[in-house]
Amino acid sequence: MALFFDRQWFEEKLVERGLNQRIMAAAAGMTEAELALVFKDQRELSAEEVGIFADLLGTPAPEIADRAGVSTPTPGQSDLAGRVLALEKKVAALEAEIRRLTAPR
Structure with missing residues (x-):
């Protein structure tokens, strides 16, 4: 990584594919300015951008994420907070059902 x-x-991958940073x-x-910040390591890529670059460059998303720096997410990782919230709601619903089922009658 x-x-x-x-x-x-x-840059080598872009040349291999006959592409340039404007297309990327x-x-x-x-914007080209935003991509320039990425190339200067001053802006991180999102998981969605990693997926797009993977398709564009014909390279697996994990390779793109690895080459983009240590904290770059791969597609499927970006909504961790949303997934945790959904799990917390499910746990709360299960706990409420357990309380209902075990309550004295």
């Missing part, structure tokens, strides 16, 4: 954004690797930014719905 790269500690920092692996600019050279991404547009594909991800980013």
Whole structure:
């Protein structure tokens, strides 16, 4: 896993595919300035952007995340807070049902 954004690797991948940073930014719905910050390791990628770059570069998403730096999420990881909240609601509902079933009659 790269500690920092692996600019050279991404640039080589773009050249291999006949693409450039303008196309990469547009594909991800980013401005060229935002992508420039990514390449300077001053902006992190979202899981959605990792997925888009994976498709664009023909590379598995985990490879993109690894090359983008240590804290870059892969698709499916980005909504951890939402998943935890949903699980907490399910646990609360189960606890309420247990209380109802075990209450004296």
